[in-house]
Amino acid sequence: MIPLSDTLKQHDATIKVGYVIGNQHFVLKSSFDGLSVSDSYLTVQRKFVHVCHDTFEIEYSIQPNHDEGASLIKLHVFEVSFMTELANHSMMAEGFQAWSQTKEVDKSSTLPAIQSTVAWITKFDLQGDYNFFKHSGKPGVVHSTGYTYLRDVHDPSILFLGSLSEHNGYSYFKGNFESGRFDIYKDVEGKTLSAEDTFRFGFLITQHLDQTTLWRRYANRLIPDATNVSDLPVLTGWTSWYNFYEDVTEKDVIDSISGFVEHEYPVDLIQVDDGFEMAIGDWLDVNPVKFPHGMKFLADEIKRRTQGKAMAGIWLAPFAVGLKSKIIKEHPDWLVYRSDGNPLLAGPNWGMHSGFRALDIYHPEVRDYLQLVFDTVIDDWGYKFLKLDFIFAAAMIPRHGKSRGEIMWDSVTLINELVNKRALVLGSGVTLPATWGRLDYSRISCDASPWWDHSILRIANVRERVSTYNALVSTLNRWPMNNIMFGNDPDVYFIRSNNNKLTIDERYTLVVVNNLLGQMALMSDNVALYSPEEHDLYSSTFPKARITMDRMDPLAPDVYHLHYTCNGRPYITAVNLSSSPYRFTLPNTSAEHQQSIYFEYENVLMKNATPPTRWIDAKDGDKLLLRPHQTRTFMRIVDDFAGSTGHIIPGWELESINQKGTDNDLTFIKLRQPRAHKRDTHFYFRIPTDKAEEEDVYSKTFIDDKKPSSVHQLTQDQHGNHIPFPIVQLVYSP
Structure with a gap:
């Protein structure tokens, strides 16, 4: 079959529009092999807008046919379907709202509705879209709200699809991995059109290797002044x-x-x-x-x-609005009511068997x-x-x-x-x-x-x-x-x-x-x-790290590698949310003539080492263990700085490292503020090969204008493992 990005550009598709005039229900269902379809009451048009070689937009419009009378048309369903190849893809399934689980899914995944008994008892179904959007629950039949993206296992690029018109209705993207059917669905229920109205909504489709680039493209199209977002404290x-x-x-x-x-x-x-x-x-x-x-x-x-x-x-x-509030007693007309005349139950909170009501924002x-x-x-x-x-x-x-x-x-x-x-x-x-x-x-x-x-x-x-x-x-x-x-x-x-x-x-x-x-x-x-260990961990979150994410690699179900830079240095954080241990190796970049040595500052809540540090040579190909629910962070060493213990992201606590003097024998380290670390911080530096025999390397170092309390050369880490190169340890006492 034709890949989805090409399929969406084709005229061939199946369209379905359900609507109501008075008490009569109608369905416009047709093969959309051109740019327009219509029946006696509605015309649906489609327009393609070419943005650049890997980006385009699709706009749909629904307009009443003027010569068929001025009756109000209440929309009920809009869906357009394409046939493509999805079997070798994973697809992002964005949840309905902020609390709804969001993750990549594939042909074995299911997105079922809440079990009916649980919904009846707890009313948790009110917190999602379970009551107006069908969750099939079948393997490989999935959906995403507002946007989605697809990855092909044979192609490193990502195809991104995003709604450009959430202001007039929720948008869904539906994938059926077995049949190859891909649907764009618009929740138009209740949208009422007069003879003069035209209902328009569109979607951006773009493709790139990098998720950040895709999202910036989307934001630039969607948000009038996207620069304000990046200025948030x-x-x-x-x-x-x-x-x-x-x-x-x-x-x-x-x-x-x-x-x-x-x-x-x-x-x-x-x-x-x-x-x-x-x-x-x-x-x-x-x-x-x-x-x-x-x-x-x-x-x-x-x-x-x-x-x-x-x-x-x-x-x-x-x-x-709580059921015991003065608002309900004094202003019942402020509430949202259902068509049967009863006030809407808006959620289960504040009383499992009572819940709460909703205010009518148009009152x-x-x-x-x-x-x-x-x-x-x-x-x-x-x-x-x-x-x-x-x-x-x-x-x-x-x-x-x-x-x-x-x-x-x-x-x-x-x-x-x-x-x-x-x-x-x-x-x-x-x-x-x-x-x-x-x-x-x-x-x-x-x-x-x-x-x-x-x-x-x-x-x-x-x-x-x-x-x-x-x-x-x-x-x-x-x-x-x-x-x-x-x-x-x-x-x-x-x-x-x-x-x-x-x-x-x-x-x-x-x-x-x-x-x-x-x-x-x-x-x-x-x-x-x-406890002292808990203070150590909390203090090592200051100042708040600011990273630049490169990508996230899903390695296995509920196992992830985060690739990012911080303070100009590359990092990998490995996260295991699964209930099973997972073994992995760190990337060896020596073929690019770059360092393949990583520094790890371990979880300080573990009391088995003080400070819990280690150095790992990726060339050795050792399998590293992630325990269930464990996270480990690794800094790849790219210069003489070889690690530190003052932050959960080693090196973020350093604002600058400057070397001065005739032989660069003076080192000035400035620490980033605000700091909260009260215990000694260890800073590690690789000893240059030409100075390996010198005993006073980094002895002329100042950290925030203070001399280190001690300077030691190390060949082993705290676990007794050999360090791949000689390093010096500077101990800074605040």
């Missing part, structure tokens, strides 16, 4: 939810801040999550028992206690109320970071002649109007294409958890389930969005020992992946309770 900090949940109090927040201040951790954000309000939706009614001094007092305390270094953040679910009084809430929270209380959650609640059913996707787009538009650039905004529980270039940050995963996975919900096919495994899968697969579409929020990591079922390997994996792939890196621990 990196945020480290704390959120109350994953330690105190709804029971959080003013004292809990202040006690947690005290730990950061005592240990001099330079966090950027302290965010108060759910639990401060009397009821969901009644945001200005603060619980007087748990927060006796009010929310303005707490925001001021956050700024005062951190000497203005940390922003005050707060959580809101602007379109959600003028609702908009006025939300404006009052945002003005108070931002201007009066002083919170300059807003985590806005459960955004999907506003767009669960089509209404007012708009599709679900159109309502979702309007919801994000409303958020921007309410905030008016007075605070940074993090979106959560939202379809990601509606936020690209429109919100500052967005969650890219479900909620992480102090346990690895929820086996019952996994078996029940809940793609939005709370679990660390589920969060990591989506974080790893959504990495290209960071600093291109928005700032990635991979949710929190856990270092603490208390109230935590994660193993040492699992905690370390979460710390490393979140810090590598997130523009935000938050946690909920009380650092005052940390």
Whole structure:
């Protein structure tokens, strides 16, 4: 069969449009062998736009036929199908919203709906698209929301397809690996057209070897001012939810801040999550028992206690309403109602058997109320970071002649109007294409958890389930969005020992992946309770690493290699999310006359070595072990710098290394700020061959204008293994 990129350019396709006029249902179904098809009531046109040799666009338009009367046409289905070759491909399956699991799939993968019994009991189906988009559950019959890409095992290039019109409806890409059928599906249900309307939507198709290049092409077409996204601040900090949940109090927040201040951790954000309000939706009614001094007092305390270094953040679910809220009692007309006259159940939270309702964003009084809430929270209380959650609640059913996707787009538009650039905004529980270039940050995963996975919900096919495994899968697969579409929020990591079922390997994996792939890196621990090893790990996340991702290689199911550069040096981080050990070798680049020696700084939570360092010669071809749920990071040595122990990404803590003097015998090392490391840091340098016999190599070294506390030459690492070349160890005492 013809490859998909060529198939999409061909005229041959099958199109299906379902619609309703009055009470009559119609279907336009035809072979689309030209640029236009029509029936008595509708005309569908297709237009191809050539952008460059490997990029083009397709636009579809639906227009009522004017001479057939002025009756309103309510669209129900739009789908266009192509026949191609998919058997040797993998395909990205983007989940419906931020919490929905996202990963590459292939001919053996399944994407089933939530089991009906589980959905009936838990109402977890309300958090996804299970009730309006069919999940086949058959092997190799998969779908993706908003965009997708395909990899051919025989071709290193990637074919990317992305919607250019999520403002008027959700877009889906459907693949059937067995039959070779590929569908573009538009969720147009509820979209109503008058005789004068034309409904247009389009897609970008582009091909390249590099994912970052593909996403930049997409962003340049999709986002009017994509440069603003890359200027977002990196945020480290704390959120109350994953330690105190709804029971959080003013004292809990202040006690947690005290730990950061005592240990001099330079966090950027302290965010108060759910639990401060009397009821969901009644945001200005603060619980007087748990927060006796009010929310303005707490925001001021956050700024005062951190000497203005940390922003005050707060959580809101602007379109959600609790069943016990004053809003429901006093303003029932503000709610979204179903066609049967009953108020919409928008989700299962805040009461497993009750859930919550949704506000109608098109009601003028609702908009006025939300404006009052945002003005108070931002201007009066002083919170300059807003985590806005459960955004999907506003767009669960089509209404007012708009599709679900159109309502979702309007919801994000409303958020921007309410905030008016007075605070940074993090979106959560939202379809990601509606936020690209429109919100500052967005969650890219479900909620992480102090346990690895929820086996019952996994078996029940809940793609939005709370679990660390589920969060990591989506974080790893959504990495290209960071600093291109928005700032990635991979949710929190856990270092603490208390109230935590994660193993040492699992905690370390979460710390490393979140810090590598997130523009935000938050946690909920009380650092005052940390052990020395936990302090070592947390302090080694400062300053927040900024990397340039090259690519991510899936090596096996749930096993990944991240290739990136940091501070101009190449790194590989190997991640094993599977329950089985995995063995691998590091790339040997000696054929390119480059170094094939790697430095590894191991998980400091492991107490078997201090400091836990090693050097690996890739030419030896040794098989390295990844334990289940383990992560290992390797820096390839490309100059005399041979490793360090001051950061989870060795070398990031170095801002510069300058050698001066007649024989370059003076070395000045400047450390990157802000630092939090209180223990000795070891810096390692390779001894040049022509100076191998000298005993005072690097003795004239200054680290932040201080002499090292000790200088030693080493030939073995801390495990007793031979180091491939002689090195010198500099010990820096802060």
